[in-house]
Amino acid sequence: MSHGKLLSTFYLFETPIQDACKAAGLVRPGGRAGTGRGTVSAHRFRHTVGTQLAERGAKLHTIMKVLGHTSVSMALVYAQISDQEVLRDYKAVLGPGATIAGPAADELRNGSLPDAAVDWLTTNFFKTELELGRCLRLPAEGPCECDLYLTCAKFVTTPEYAPRLRARREVEQTLALDAAQRGWEREVERHRCTSDRIDKLLADLGQPAHPEE
Template sequence: MAAAAQLPDELDRLMIQILARTGMRRGELLGLRINAVVQIGTGYWLRTPVGKLHTDRYIPLDPALKTLIDTWIAHRPSWQASDLLLLERGRPIPPTRVDKAVQKAATAAGIGHVHPHQLRHTLATQAINRGMSLEAIAALLGHADLSMTMVYARIGDRTVADQYFQVTNKIEALYQATEPAIPVLPAEAAGPAMTALHAEVDKRLLGNGYCRRPVELDCRYETICETCPMFFTTHHHRPTLIAQRNDACAKGQTRRAEIYTHLLEDLDHATA
């Protein structure tokens, strides 16, 4: 984050880093508590406050961002009584303070007006164009249903994306250049903590890989695509469906096994 990293104010730099690397809403940022960083196994997650879903959610925490948060807490004056993470002179930060910080970085980068929510949109768009599933993006952003996340899938269409990225490429100037390029999502950047976390997570067999959800966290999206009326499969995918069904049976996941059994039966009827 070249322009943001050069801002003289530590609070400005931290707010922009959190917004850009987690995709959280401005209100969620301001509601973060001093104990927001949660250790699960040997990895770290950022617990966001109650939002539109009326439940806390956990965002994988990039090691570099954790270091920034730890440094901020270490410099926190002992006389501050509030448990909010982000304070200025001991007082809660107003939303306009976040807006001004983002605009400072935008001005330094030589671009026009940028609102904090645009950093959220940019992260989501980058994620879907790099292959992150809609379900994972919905969980990351705290979307109540996939219809909200589908907006980014539509943006993924090249006829729309060509025009969209004329804008988002400028926004990316806020967090490009001087630091090493990140080939995947910031939350998945390589590091000792994340590497150890990946070794401990519960793996769920999927068509193109595994779910890396920690066993301590519940998943609301089990087989969500396979139960969608828009889901379509072919005989080409039969080996994967069989493997998924067998995996579900081995784990005693009756409902999941029934879903894949039903899909296989539909394929048999279609090819009979």
């Protein structure tokens, strides 16, 4: 503050950085009256911090917090999927020879996913995670309103989700039993259908329905 007014970022950062650049000889030729422009800017420092955070294994949420981003895709510009957990998950779904299951699995195995879709997923993969797997639906396809692990052609899952799949299977079977005791046949059918679908996903992943198996 100066005399009750906020000092501008230009005064606080850009001006002294430009002065330092000129003193150090880090100046591009040209500019008004023959004065050159410094090769370093406040934005360049900001970009360096974001890149160093990513390269040293910082979480995407950490990068977002430090840089003040509200969009994950903005943080991924710096990270370039440098976050090791995101990179591991990405390879587990989209990498060669990945063990996957779900309606989208064949499309991924056959390499028939359009380049534009792969580009979007590369940048936004952090946002595709669901309770039991990943949704590969693109923004242009509109909102999704289906039961993701039953009918959605964009759903895919990996062995890492096996514990969640088993837990959801147990919940569905408990609900089916409760519905049967109440005489709610349609509910019994619905919950058993979900349980059977999860059984199929686990089988496709080569995972047992029960962890002790």
